[in-house]
Amino acid sequence: MTLLRVEELDCRYGLLQAVRGVSFELAQGETLALIGANGAGKSTLLRAIAGAHRPHGGRVLFDGVDVTSMPAHRRVSLGIALVPEGRRLFPSLTVEENLRVAAARRGRWNVQSVLEVFPLLQPRRHMAAANLSGGEQQAVAIGRALMSNPRLLLLDEVSLGLAPIVVDAVYRSLADIIKEGTTVLLVEQDLTRALNVAGRVICMLEGRIVLEGEAASLDRDRVVGAYFGLKQPA
Amino acid sequence: MTIVNAVVQGIFLGAFYAVLACGLSIMFGVMRVINLAHGDIAVLGAYVVFVIVQSTGMSPLVAFVVALPVMILLGYVLQLTVLERSLKSGILTPLLATFGLSIVIQNLLLISFSPDVRSLGGNAGAITTSSWQVTGGLSVSALGMVILVMAVLLFGALQLFLSSTRAGWMMRATAEDADAAELVGIDSRGVYARATALAVAIAALGGLFLAIRSVFDPVSGPTQLIFAFEAVVIGGMGSLWGTLLGGLALGVAQTLGAHINPEYSALTGHLLFLAVLIVRFGGGRLSLRMAR
Ligand SMILES: Nc1ncnc2c1ncn2[C@@H]1O[C@H](COP(=O)(O)OP(=O)(O)OP(=O)(O)O)[C@@H](O)[C@H]1O
Numbered sequence: 001m002t003l004l005r006v007e008e009l010d011c012r013y014g015l016l017q018a019v020r021g022v023s024f025e026l027a028q029g030e031t032l033a034l035i036g037a038n039g040a041g042k043s044t045l046l047r048a049i050a051g052a053h054r055p056h057g058g059r060v061l062f063d064g065v066d067v068t069s070m071p072a073h074r075r076v077s078l079g080i081a082l083v084p085e086g087r088r089l090f091p092s093l094t095v096e097e098n099l100r101v102a103a104a105r106r107g108r109w110n111v112q113s114v115l116e117v118f119p120l121l122q123p124r125r126h127m128a129a130a131n132l133s134g135g136e137q138q139a140v141a142i143g144r145a146l147m148s149n150p151r152l153l154l155l156d157e158v159s160l161g162l163a164p165i166v167v168d169a170v171y172r173s174l175a176d177i178i179k180e181g182t183t184v185l186l187v188e189q190d191l192t193r194a195l196n197v198a199g200r201v202i203c204m205l206e207g208r209i210v211l212e213g214e215a216a217s218l219d220r221d222r223v224v225g226a227y228f229g230l231k232q233p234a
Numbered sequence: 235m236t237i238v239n240a241v242v243q244g245i246f247l248g249a250f251y252a253v254l255a256c257g258l259s260i261m262f263g264v265m266r267v268i269n270l271a272h273g274d275i276a277v278l279g280a281y282v283v284f285v286i287v288q289s290t291g292m293s294p295l296v297a298f299v300v301a302l303p304v305m306i307l308l309g310y311v312l313q314l315t316v317l318e319r320s321l322k323s324g325i326l327t328p329l330l331a332t333f334g335l336s337i338v339i340q341n342l343l344l345i346s347f348s349p350d351v352r353s354l355g356g357n358a359g360a361i362t363t364s365s366w367q368v369t370g371g372l373s374v375s376a377l378g379m380v381i382l383v384m385a386v387l388l389f390g391a392l393q394l395f396l397s398s399t400r401a402g403w404m405m406r407a408t409a410e411d412a413d414a415a416e417l418v419g420i421d422s423r424g425v426y427a428r429a430t431a432l433a434v435a436i437a438a439l440g441g442l443f444l445a446i447r448s449v450f451d452p453v454s455g456p457t458q459l460i461f462a463f464e465a466v467v468i469g470g471m472g473s474l475w476g477t478l479l480g481g482l483a484l485g486v487a488q489t490l491g492a493h494i495n496p497e498y499s500a501l502t503g504h505l506l507f508l509a510v511l512i513v514r515f516g517g518g519r520l521s522l523r524m525a526r
């Protein structure tokens with residue numbers, strides 16, 4: 001069953017066209033990795049799906065409903081959650097307040113179950129988010145998105161700026177979340193990780209999709225070529 | 235009048251300024267808007283209470299409770315019709331919009347109520363006249379105490395709301411990052427509307443105190459705005475307890491000035507405000523200029 005359908009999406013910042021005619025589908029339970037060089041339009045695409053960026057053209061359908069002009073907070077109540085680039089926690093709120101303020105839909109996830117998946121947060125529960133380490137902040141950012149019990153989880157570069165060992169921990173938690181059946185669309189700079197965690201991969205270049213395929217069937221060289229926009233040898 | 239008495243009267247006066255400043259501080263803290271019509275909204279609140287008192291003969295405090303829903307509704311309407319649009323177009327537009335609103339309110343009040351000076355002091359009964367003579371030079375008025383206690387309760391309640399309720403967290407989250415707040419399911423438009431409604435309601439409380447403790451007319455607003463603005467800046471913009479302390483400091487500065495010479499009252503308040511401005515913001519700019 002198709003959970004998310006993006007049709008001919010166009011996103012602009014003034015004259016700059018960040019996303020150009022992007023179309024793809026995401027099935028329920030699928031994990032899709034979105035890769036591409038800096039400035040390819042990945043974050044803009046994710047923000048447009050979440051409702052934080054009003055697209056210039058095209059449509060976003062979630063579970064058959066056209067959500068293109070729906071404000072972000074209403075998409076959250078339908079089941080779309082974005083972990084934004086740069087984490088964007090509420091700095092003066094404590095870890096627990098950051099989580100509880102985001103409890104939009106009932107379900108498996110609550111403060112307790114989030115703290116179980118991210119045990120590193122347990123002792124930080126009553127600390128202001130501003131005083132957390134990068135890894136802890138990222139855990140709160142993911143936990144905060146989970147608090148709305150999303151059907152579609154959008155993750156934008158969750159490993160950015162974290163030590164490799166912390167990234168491993170974050171991805172182990174993600175694997176659990178994916179196993180629970182949450183549909184995931186993630187942006188990841190680390191190709192190996194992207195190919196490992198995702199069933200399917202989309203590669204963007206200058207706002208367009210240049211390569212799309214099953215993670216298992218793609219060979220690394222083709223992906224790298226698409227990533228940098230190199231011409232494929234015939 | 236002894237110095238001690240001047241300070242005590244200054245605290246009472248400052249509590250009034252703190253209430254006036256509270257709504258201004260909320261709107262600045264949540265939306266980064268400086269509402270230039272804030273003083274006029276307070277005066278409008280005073281007139282609404284005045285009309286209710288005139289037509290029903292109730293006590294001004296009871297009339298304020300009746301006026302409260304009207305003011306809250308006004309706050310919502312103000313946000314959704316005027317402020318929300320202006321917020322989308324940069325930082326100058328809300329200033330212009332609220333400046334225009336200020337003129338509109340003043341003129342509507344002039345048309346409806348004439349330029350006559352009014353007061354509700356005579357309708358408030360014993361609290362405006364009773365006072366305790368503590369020592370020879372120190373007297374504590376009942377009205378001063380009522381305003382001080384209500385100011386402390388108001389700021390305490392707001393603090394509790396912001397720190398311990400989910401609606402309060404939603405307001406803080408939106409204030410800190412409206413975009414991220416939307417992404418976790420918070421209706422930022424709704425939060426803004428609630429913040430403005432709250433600010434307008436508290437402005438009306440300031441208007442009530444103004445009307446009871448002194449006099450008001452259709453163009454009293456800008457003066458109230460200046461005192462409120464000074465209290466907010468002295469207390470550090472956008473901080474709630476800071477605003478309470480800023481109001482008290484402004485009140486004490488004014489009564490101490492008046493203690494030296496009654497003509498210095500407003501002046502010493504302005505001087506404190508300027509001193510705080512220079513210390514807080516001026517230093518950096520001054521050194522930048524010198525470096526150039
Ligand atoms: N707020 C903005 N205003 C103007 N231009 C923007 C804005 N955000 C992004 N852009 C531009 O849009 C294009 C796409 O940016 P986007 O952030 O979506 O890319 P990205 O693939 O996420 O890149 P990165 O890997 O660096 O995060 C870039 O050229 C960028 O400079």
Ligand SMILES: [Mg+2]
Nearest residue numbers: 042043044085
């Ligand atoms: Mg990005």
